[in-house]
Structure formats: structure tokens, C-alpha cells
Amino acid sequence: MPVAMIRLDTGIYSLTTGNLILNEQVLPLKEKLDEINSCDKAGLKELFKKALIEQDINSEGTGNMGLIEMARKSGNKLLYQFEKVSDKYSYYTLTIKVEDHLD
DSSP, X not given: OOEEEEEEETTEEEEEEEEEEEGGGHHHHHHHHHHHHTOOHHHHHHHHHHHXXXXXXXXXXXXXXXXXXXXXXXXXXXXXXXXXXXXXXXXXXXXXXXXXXXX
């Protein structure tokens, strides 16, 4: 079951979520996160368009559009960590930081 936590610290909200994933999923997810984090604003827009075009109604995956959109909307890099917990599973933690624009 996923776990989530929201924290406000000096005008920045941090949303952290974590979940167990299969060890075989760690490398592909890390590569996707690194690709997202390497993009600027225009690059994220293009990556999102590409993911949207490449998915079809019958596919299980979404090209990680949710991750791309989180990076686009937050304007920040996605912070992540993988901790191996067994031969089969790792614990995946993702943090998104969003500035409080309500000031």
C-alpha cells in the first residue's frame, strides 16, 4: 500500500510518496526519472507530447505521463530513492517540491 506525506517548510510544499516495487522495475524507472530530470521546460513539453502520441487505448503503460506532468507543474526536479528490501522488492520513494504561490 502506498504511503504519502505532505510537508510545508518556508513556502515550499514537499509531497513524498513511497511504495514497494519489483527489483526488475528499478532500472527502467530510474532511467525514466533521470530522463525527466534532464529536461528543461520545453523538453518536458516535448517528452509529454511524445508519451501521449506513443500510448494507445489498449496499452498498459502511459509513458510515465504522470511523472512528466508532476515535473512540469512543479517546475522542480523529481527527487527519488530506491532501497532494496529483499531479493524481490525495493522501496521506491518519490518527492515533489512545489512552491506556495498563495503568498
